[in-house]
Amino acid sequence: MDATDAxxxxxxxxxxxxxxxxxxxxxxxxxxxxxxxxxxxxxxxVLGHNHPAVLAAVRGQLDDLVFASSSFRTSATDEVMRxxxxxxxxxxxxxxxxxxxxxxxxEGAIKIAQWLTGKRDVIVPFRGHVGQSMAATSYxxxxxxxxxxPAQMPGALHxxxxxxxxxxxxxxxxxxxxxCVDRIEDFITYASSGSVAAxxxxxxxxxxxxxxxPQGYLEALKEFCEEREIILIFDENQTGLGRTxxxxxxxxxxxxxxxxxxxxxxxxxxxxLAAILTEERLVGMPRSMHGFTYGGHTLSAAAAxxxxxxxxxxxxLAGVRASxxxxxxxxxxxxxxxxxxxxxxxVGLMLGVELVEPDGGPSPRLATALNKALTDLxxxxxxxxxxxxxxxxxxxxxVLSVEDANLVADRFGEALETL
Numbered sequence: 001m002d003a004t005d006a007x008x009x010x011x012x013x014x015x016x017x018x019x020x021x022x023x024x025x026x027x028x029x030x031x032x033x034x035x036x037x038x039x040x041x042x043x044x045x046v047l048g049h050n051h052p053a054v055l056a057a058v059r060g061q062l063d064d065l066v067f068a069s070s071s072f073r074t075s076a077t078d079e080v081m082r083x084x085x086x087x088x089x090x091x092x093x094x095x096x097x098x099x100x101x102x103x104x105x106x107e108g109a110i111k112i113a114q115w116l117t118g119k120r121d122v123i124v125p126f127r128g129h130v131g132q133s134m135a136a137t138s139y140x141x142x143x144x145x146x147x148x149x150p151a152q153m154p155g156a157l158h159x160x161x162x163x164x165x166x167x168x169x170x171x172x173x174x175x176x177x178x179x180c181v182d183r184i185e186d187f188i189t190y191a192s193s194g195s196v197a198a199x200x201x202x203x204x205x206x207x208x209x210x211x212x213x214p215q216g217y218l219e220a221l222k223e224f225c226e227e228r229e230i231i232l233i234f235d236e237n238q239t240g241l242g243r244t245x246x247x248x249x250x251x252x253x254x255x256x257x258x259x260x261x262x263x264x265x266x267x268x269x270x271x272x273l274a275a276i277l278t279e280e281r282l283v284g285m286p287r288s289m290h291g292f293t294y295g296g297h298t299l300s301a302a303a304a305x306x307x308x309x310x311x312x313x314x315x316x317l318a319g320v321r322a323s324x325x326x327x328x329x330x331x332x333x334x335x336x337x338x339x340x341x342x343x344x345x346x347v348g349l350m351l352g353v354e355l356v357e358p359d360g361g362p363s364p365r366l367a368t369a370l371n372k373a374l375t376d377l378x379x380x381x382x383x384x385x386x387x388x389x390x391x392x393x394x395x396x397x398x399v400l401s402v403e404d405a406n407l408v409a410d411r412f413g414e415a416l417e418t419l
Contacts, residue, residue, distance in 0.1 A: 022049025025397045025404055027380075035378045036408055038396045043206070046241050046265035046311065048397035053306045054269040061302035068298050070098060070291060076301035083308040084275055087247055089256040094283050096276040097296035102237035102263035103131025105274035106200060108290040109259045110139075112278060113198035113231035115285040120154075121192045123184065123199035123230070125161030126168070127208030127385070130200060130235070139200070141208065142385060157192045159184050161205060162213035165343050165354065166362075173214040181220040188228075198231040198259075203249035206238040209384040209391040210352025212345050218255040225258075231282070233259040237274075238350065241265040242311040242398050245321035245348035252347060258282065265398075268307030273300035311398070320398045323405045324348040327394070330409030338416045340366050351394040352384065353412075362390035366419065373415035379408060 003016050017029040025048055027035050040046060047054060061076060068074050081095040096112075099105040110122055124130060128141035137145055138153035141161070146152060160168035162180045169179045188196055203218060205211035225232040234257035239249035243265065246252040250260065259282065263274035272294065294300075310316060328351055331344040340363065342356035355366040367383045367390045374381050374392070384391035396408065 024048040024051075025400050033378060035380050036396070036404065036411070037380045038394045038408060039380055039382050040265075040395050040397045041270060042264070043238050043395045044264035044267075045269055046243065046398045047268035047307060048399045049269065051269045051306075051310075051399075053310055054267070054271075054303045057302045057306035058271070058299055061299050066299050070296050074298050074301065076298050076305060077296050080273075080275070080301045080304045080308070083305065083312075084262075084277060087308065087312055088260065088277055089248070089250050091256050091258075091279050092260055092277040093280045094278045096278070096290070097273070097301070098287075098291040099263070099274035099276065100272045100292055100294040100297065100300075101131075101274050102235070102261065103133040103136040104290075104292055104295075105237070105261040105263055105276050106130050106139075106233070106235055107133065107135050108276050109233045109261050109278075110135075110198055110200065111290050112259065112276070112282055112285050113233065115289065116282050117197045117229065117231060119195040119197035121157050121196040122155055123157045123159055123187075123196060125201055125205070125208075126158055127161055127163070127205055127211070128158075128201060129205075129207035144388065145386075155193065157187055157196065159187045161201075161208070161211065162217045163205075163209070163211045164214050165211075165345075178214075178217060178220050181217065181224050184224065196228070196230050198233055199225055200233040200235055202235045202237075203239050203253060203255075204244070204347060204350055206350075206393070207385060209354065209389055210346055210350065210393055212347060213253075218253045222255055222257070231259060232257045233261065235261050237261060237263045238395070241307070242317055242320055243348055243350045243395070245317055245324060247312065247317070249347075265311075266307065267300050267303035268310065269303065271297070271300040271303040273297060273304055316398070319401075320348050323400045323402050324351070326402050327351060327396075327400075327405040327409055330406065331412060334409075334413055334416060338419075340419065341416070346394075349394075349396055349398055349400060353392040353394070355390045355392070364388060364390045366390070367392055369419055370415055373418045374411065376418075377411045377415055379411045379415070 130136040130139040139156045244252040260277045343354040355363045357363045382393045
């Protein structure tokens, strides 16, 4: 079937290329064009395409048991929970595997906070992305994602995030005194219902533009939440499982949340699974209050076991840090020659390049043009805010070599030349 025929049936927009094979950081289409996949599928293939350890684990599980009701244990799901508790910060001792994606895992974390505290509102930073289900959409920190849907969940309290490059308060990190934490108090006092259960935040904002918080922000945020008995949830669907060069962003920033959600990279090469990790004190919400048919899927759990054993290796994480440092340094080196590059930022292999107009304002048009130029050079990237923003997102598989990091940077420079 060609692209024209496919578009007759698809409800959504389709690209022209049809992918047929993948290996590591590379994918090939029907015309045998080779692409460097710098978004890891949909930020989820942390071990790249067709990782042999994951495929072997899945093939082995296929011979025994593909799926089991969550009323029963399986060796694969047992092992996923054991490994997650062993690998995560020590305060996180319980695992809920009854979700199959990041949106429902985030909703489950919010439910747990509301159930245990008896409170209602959820604080979300501007640009924060909670998910795509109706409830998660209601909480998203971008009005464009909420506007088309009149029936929304109440209780979202949106506050300025730690976006130093475009500070809401027109401050700089060395002078602001962490207003983006302190002034949440005003939003609670004047804009909330008066009953705040939780705050959910990506330690590094993904869809919102790869925004890295300033030093001390997450520590101050946790202290703020604990003083007010607010449950702090880290959405590590993009940042977790080695993406920052540490197992979790919580490790990178040395801040442990009360709850952490994981999905995307949990199975390494593309099988659906999500987890909610909590402190011991947050156990108690009945099992029936949050569960989905394919949550804890046995086949996905087998893939997750193989993935967790791979990403926990010190040499693997050191490789992420090495490749990430090379790529970020090369991207930053482009700024003097290309004034449209306002900022290049990130941690590990979670990187973003912000495009600006001559006056310094955000430039979605240049980001869109650069994204196309990169695609023409067979480098797959994405534009922030679901294609509406001004930041090029780079999330290559964590198996990216230093050589390929340099190749990506070379092509990035070529693409900028075309603008």
